[in-house]
Amino acid sequence: MRRVYLDHSATTPVDPEVASLMMTYYTEKYGNPSSIHSFGQEVRNAVEQARHQVAALIGAKPDEITFTSGGTEADNMAILGVADAYRKKGRHIITSAVEHHAVLDTCEYLAKNGFELTILPVNEEGIVSVEDLAQAIRPDTILISIMHANNEVGAIQPIADIGKLAQEHKVLFHVDAVQSLGKIPVNVKEMNVDLMTVSSHKIYGPKGVGALYIRKGIRLVPLFHGGGQEKKRRSGTENAPGIIGFGKACELAGRRMAAEAAELKILRDKLLQGILDKIDYVKVNGPLGDSRLPNNVNVSIRFVEGESLLLSLDMLGIAASSGSACTSGSLDPSHVLLAMRMPHEIAHGSLRFSLGRQNTEEDIDYVLEQLPKIVERLRMMSPLYDQMKQAQ
C-alpha cells in the first residue's frame, strides 16, 4: 500500500545526514562535554558548533542559545523564568488564545499563582491584532508571549510589529517559533525578539532537543538546578548527540529553506484547490497566501467528524491530523479553531495536512483521489448531511 505522510507539523523524519552524524556521538565520541579530557573536549567542540548552527538560523549569537529537552521545556523556561526573575517589576503577562498548550497552560499556571494574565483574541483567520495588544499593555506588564506561526492553521503572526511595540514599552517578548523555524525566515534581531523557542524534531532533527534563545542581558531563573551546565541556565548533562543532530538539521534547513518553501507552496495550493474543487461544503481554516505557512492545509469538511476522516485516511496509508475533540482526548474541539469563532460542529470536522520535504505531486494526487470517496462514504452515514439536504 502507498504510504503518504502529511503530518510534518506533528513531527518529521530525521534527515539521514543528521542521523549518521548523531550515531558517531553515541558509539564513538561519547564523552561528557563537561570533562576536561579529550573524550569530553571533542564532544564539547561539537556541541559548541551546534550552538553556532542554531544561532545562525535565527540571527542570534551563539552564547544566546540554551539547549533544552524540546519546545515545551523552552516555553516553560522562558515564561516561568522571566516571571520569577521580573516579579518585582510587575505581574502582568500577555499571550494569545491560539498559543500552543506549552505556553497557554504555563501562563495559566502563573495566573493561579499570583500573576495576572491577558489572553488576546484572534480574528477569524487566527491572527492577533497589534492594536489589541497595544491596548493590553500595562505599566506592570513584564512579558508578551506570542507564537510566530500557528501549528494548526498555519497563521503567521505580525511578529516584527509586536516586537517593535514590546520594545517601545520595554516589555520582554517571547516567541514560540517551533512551527516557523526552517519554513520561513526567522530573525530575532529584525523582529525585536527577546526570547525564542525552537525545536529540533519539526525540522528533520531528533526528538527530545530544543533550544531557547535568550537575548544577552536578560535575567532568567532556571527550571533545573544542579551541575550548572549551559551557563547555569539548564543543569543536567547535555544530550550531546541530540544537540549535535539539531545543529546539523539547522544548517541543512538554512541551506534548503528558500527552495523547499517554494516547492511546498505549490503542493499546498494544489492540495487545497483540489479539495475545494472535488468536495462541496468545505471551509478553509486560517489565512490564505503569504500569511500562511508554506506547508499547511487546514479545512473543515462539513457534516463529517475528524477522527472518522483520519481513520479512513489511515486505512489508505495517508497520515493527517484533526482538531476534533475525539482526537484530543477532551470533550472540546481545538482551542485554536474555537478562538477563531468556529462553531463546535464545524471544528469537529477539521482536517490538517502538513507537508514536508519528501512529499511529491503524486502524493497529493493520491489524497485528492481518495479523500472525496471517504467524505462521500461518511456523509452517507451522517444524519447531519441528511438534515442539510432535507432543509434545501
Add this chain to the structure above:
Amino acid sequence: MYSAKVMDHFMNPRNVGEIPDADGIGEVGNAKCGDIMRIYLDIEGNTIKDVKFKTFGCGAAVATSSMVTEMVKGKTIDEALTITNAAVAEALDGLPANKMHCSNLAADALHEAIKNYKEKEKAKG
C-alpha cells in the same frame, strides 16, 4: 488504538441507512459534542424485524452503532432493552478508555427508539 473488530465495523458498517415510516426512531448526542446517533426500528408483534442507523461521529461512534444493530436484529423488545452500552463495547472487544463515555451511546439510542415505539403504540390506543 482500536480493536480489529471496531475497525471492521467502522470500515464496513452493518445496517447503515433509514427505514421509511419506522415504528420507532431514537436519537442521542448532539453535533456540539461531536457525536449523533440515530436508530430506526421496524417492529412486528414484539420482534425487531429490521434496524438501521445513521451516525455522525468518531470511529467508536460508528462501530458501536453498527454493532448494536447486529445485536438487536430479530430480538424481542424486552431482550433489546437488556442490551447495555457496556455490552456493545464488549462485543467489539473493548473500546479505549476515553471513548467509553463520549462515544459509547449506541444502546442508549436503541432504548430511545424503543421508547419512541412504545409511545406511538400508546397513542394509537
